Amino acid sequence: MAFRASGKPKNRGGRLSREEFFAKAKKKVKAAISSRDNLLVQSVSAVDELNKASNLLFERLTEWYGMHFPEFRASEPKKYVEGVLVLDRKKPDEQALTSVFGPQAQPIMEKMRSSVGAELSDEDLEQLRALARQIKSLWELRDSIESYEAKIAKEVCPNMAHIAGPELAAKLVAQAGGLQRMATFPASTIQVLGAEKALFKHLKSGSRPPKHGLIFQHPLVGKSPKKIRGKIARALAAKLAIACKADALSHNFIADRLKERFEEQARRIMEQQKRVG
């Protein structure tokens, strides 16, 4: 075959020219990138990483602020950060404290008076407050991406989102690496998605296999008695495998019936357990 130095590309008996090939490849790449379950994968990972980042900085905040007021304890990280923002050992603002800590404000005031912590200048404290504000805004961003993620999940995999809740559905799709890929998984794989470490340990060393991966987060699995968790997880995974195929391939909404049947199964398993135990 001779090379053509110039001229329009010619279709030779169904074979494509170089330009046509490029156009086709570009189209395929675009379609692959555009599928919206990619957004799910990205936002689930982003939420994970925002959690990691804020934990890292929160630990630093507690250690750093501990120099100034080591006796300060809070019931939860959010309260601690709020505390760093309103507490001022030089001129304690009881009203602001009460608005954050309620009845806990009084003991904190007392601890402040007798604290062994270092006295810090306003500039020193400003650094700490800036760090606290940063942590707060990381949390806010995480919450906002989390609700966005739930919205996309309802759009991309409505069946799974209906059965397992949008957050869990999003995590499952992200863990599987996409919706199309997940649709090829058997129920037994979906059951242990996210428990890969335990699964491969089982396969290598013969330890007990995991009973559930991410789907442990479903309340009917995680909050059931330990003995029947595996059974309920198996039932849920079976329904999710069907739902996933509907989401990825037929795009019908069949989750109402699936959810009903799963809840019925779970009920039956629990009753059986009660009769036996």
Added chain:
Amino acid sequence: MAFRASGKPKNRGGRLSREEFFAKAKKKVKAAISSRDNLLVQSVSAVDELNKASNLLFERLTEWYGMHFPEFRASEPKKYVEGVLVLDRKKPDEQALTSVFGPQAQPIMEKMRSSVGAELSDEDLEQLRALARQIKSLWELRDSIESYEAKIAKEVCPNMAHIAGPELAAKLVAQAGGLQRMATFPASTIQVLGAEKALFKHLKSGSRPPKHGLIFQHPLVGKSPKKIRGKIARALAAKLAIACKADALSHNFIADRLKERFEEQARRIMEQQKRVG
């Protein structure tokens, strides 16, 4: 000895009562917490962690935004984040682009037109922009804590800060775990502070010992020819060991002379190298 059920604590021949002991212990704890080199340790670690957190999120941003505009490249992370904030494939704003990228704006405009990336809705893009803004504010906080750290270093260890620069002095004190502790270190330890991994590998397996740790960041060490770096590092570490003792113990400012002598030594080592090489 009988216990006294009540009454004022009594000093029995120089021995202290329980209350007096508590007061004394509290005072000592307070003094230990209050020493300002602790602030240095905390802020150096905070800068480290802010870097880690922003890197983590920046990687996520590039991957996520890559769905939308995979052809987009920037010369540095800062430009990339700015790009995410101003780029809009639906209605490209050439003026805003030019203000960020200068002459690079034109090629970016062209790439935008032929991009294979997925089209995202405004809501999708808003998540990305929020992430980009978050990364920017993490960088700003890091810069602000870094300049605070330099200020504290000049206050806590003026001699070392004068010789090695405040940033490096701060990192050395943080790595040593405090100024008082660092004052007990010989020069050879200061020379390899921060290269613990290589040092212990050397001690265990007999590989070549590290020539410099953190002090590699000093321009006269890091930017010298490889052959004489070790010698210059040794000279710098010797001067820092003296400066550290002055900072921690005598509180005299002797760094002018030390710095002069170090620079003279470095000059001599370089000349020697030129004669030989």
